[in-house]
Amino acid sequence: MNGYFFSFEGPEGAGKTTMIGKLESFLRERGFDVMVTREPGGVRIAEAIRALILNREYTEMDGRTEALLYAAARRQHLLEKIVPALEAGRVVLCDRFVDSSLAYQGFARGLGVEEVWKINEFAIDGYMPSLTVYFDIDPQIGLERIRQNREREVNRLDLETLSFHDKVREGYRKLAKRFAERIVVIDASRPLDDVFSETVATVLSRLEGSKRHFHESNRDDSCWT
Numbered sequence: 431m432n433g434y435f436f437s438f439e440g441p442e443g444a445g446k447t448t449m450i451g452k453l454e455s456f457l458r459e460r461g462f463d464v465m466v467t468r469e470p471g472g473v474r475i476a477e478a479i480r481a482l483i484l485n486r487e488y489t490e491m492d493g494r495t496e497a498l499l500y501a502a503a504r505r506q507h508l509l510e511k512i513v514p515a516l517e518a519g520r521v522v523l524c525d526r527f528v529d530s531s532l533a534y535q536g537f538a539r540g541l542g543v544e545e546v547w548k549i550n551e552f553a554i555d556g557y558m559p560s561l562t563v564y565f566d567i568d569p570q571i572g573l574e575r576i577r578q579n580r581e582r583e584v585n586r587l588d589l590e591t592l593s594f595h596d597k598v599r600e601g602y603r604k605l606a607k608r609f610a611e612r613i614v615v616i617d618a619s620r621p622l623d624d625v626f627s628e629t630v631a632t633v634l635s636r637l638e639g640s641k642r643h644f645h646e647s648n649r650d651d652s653c654w655t
């Protein structure tokens with residue numbers, strides 16, 4: 431497979447969607463064949479699962495049900511959209527991937543990173559991004575950005591407590607330390623242009639590298655906690 435698989439992660443309002451949009455234009459102008467997609471979603475079945483998971487009315491949703499639904503959406507998305515794009519040699523920019531499940535369901539929801547990884551391992555079957563850009567931000571700032579953005583609908587996960595969102599950030603930071611080779615941390619609290627310059631530099635350096643996507647099989651699971 432000749433494509434590049436890059437994912438973008440962060441707490442709510444970190445600026446992922448904004449940066450991916452700008453990066454898409456930047457790369458297209460330079461002749462790259464780019465595909466932008468998102469999780470949960472990206473294809474019909476996964477978008478239907480997204481609507482279910484994020485529906486604010488479903489306050490009774492169990493944590494494991496939530497984790498399984500994200501993994502199911504991921505599986506369908508991967509098979510229908512990401513793998514064919516990689517096979518066609520495209521640059522895939524994915525707004526969230528498995529690290530979201532590890533940070534939100536594994537750490538913040540308290541299900542355990544190992545357990546959440548296990549169900550996702552089954553879902554992703556070895557496909558992992560070669561680069562994950564993690565936009566780090568204080569959740570209070572991110573949530574405030576979302577509040578200011580009238581076009582952004584408030585979903586079930588947004589309504590979690592601040593302490594939940596703080597745990598999400600803590601989880602991401604642990605993941606970034608554990609997978610330092612794959613996850614690049616960018617301080618997303620800075621002005622948009624600064625965040626974008628660093629994002630471009632990070633992505634370009636990987637596009638020039640040889641590693642495209644890999645099976646994260648040599649994990650040392652001893653440092654999740």
Ligand SMILES: Nc1ncnc2c1ncn2[C@@H]1O[C@H](COP(=O)(O)OP(=O)(O)OP(=O)(O)O)[C@@H](O)[C@H]1O
Binds near residue numbers: 575578623625
């Ligand atoms: N560096 C920045 N400084 C100030 N505002 C920003 C910055 N980056 C993005 N924003 C604004 O913050 C809001 C949220 O950005 P965006 O939708 O890109 O975040 P997101 O990480 O995709 O959020 P979510 O995943 O929660 O939907 C938008 O109104 C966007 O214009």
Ligand SMILES: Cc1cn([C@H]2C[C@H](O)[C@@H](COP(=O)(O)O)O2)c(=O)[nH]c1=O
Binds near residue numbers: 530
């Ligand atoms: C993929 C994934 C996502 N989430 C959460 C993170 C956000 O709260 C929503 C998605 O909304 P966005 O506006 O598209 O960022 O879902 C999660 O908890 N687990 C996951 O695997």
